[in-house]
Each structure stands twice: as C-alpha cells, then as structure tokens.
Amino acid sequence: MWSAFAVLSQEDHLDIISFGEVVNNKSCLVDFAVHFRGKCGGRLFDDRTCEFVMGEGGDFGIVSGLEYALKHFRRGERSRLEIVAKYGYGASGHREYGIPPNADLFYEVTMINFTRVSNRAVPISRPYA
DSSP states (O other), X not given: OOOSEESSSTTOEEEEEEOOBOOOOSSSEEEEEEEEEEEETTEEEEEEEEEEETTOGGGGTOXXXXXXXXXXXXXXXXXXXXXXXXXXXXXXOBTTTTBOTTOOEEXXXXXXXXXXXXXSOOOOOOOOO
C-alpha cells in the first residue's frame, strides 16, 4: 500500500521502506547512484542501476518525477514511488517500454550513494510536465 506522503503533488505518493543516512543533497550539484525497478500496470519495464548527475537524468531515461523525488532521498534509503503520468512519460507514453499514453508509473528505488559534484546552489523546482 502506498502512503499518503505527497512527493510531487497530492496525486504522487512515497512509501519509505527503510530510511538512510541523513545528508543534505538538495543544495548542491549531485552525482546519484541508484537502483530502481519500474512497473506499469503490474508489468516490469525497467530494472537497473544507474549513475547520473542531477539535472541530466533524462539523458539516461530517468523520468522527471523520479529525478525530482531523488533530490529528497537519503543515502541508503529504499522507497516505493508512484509517479503520475504527467511526470512520467505523459500523453505520448513510451513505446519501447510498452507504456501506454497517460499511464502512472510505480518504482521501487534504492539510493545507493550520492556525491557532491559542486557546492554551487541548484534550484529545487518541480519537474517539467
């Protein structure tokens, strides 16, 4: 069951399975190392470990809603996320992954590690639609 904790809006939810180390990863450029399993309609469409710099997740097939949520994770945290379609693959869906238009996505995510790449401030904004 998904908790009522809102990640992006009242439509998106987070269920923390295990908390990790508290480290502020919101105010600087960060290199993420994460493992995630993405499901749509109960079908697994993505299962991988990925490393990327915040803001460049799209280059690695990371949907905007997932990248936004990662800014709030702790090192070692394991959580389940529900991402509504507009922060996932939207009205176009994702043909290669077999995701239909306007489909909500469900992820189980483990924040393996993150490293500060820079101390310059990075604005935390809502993901683009």
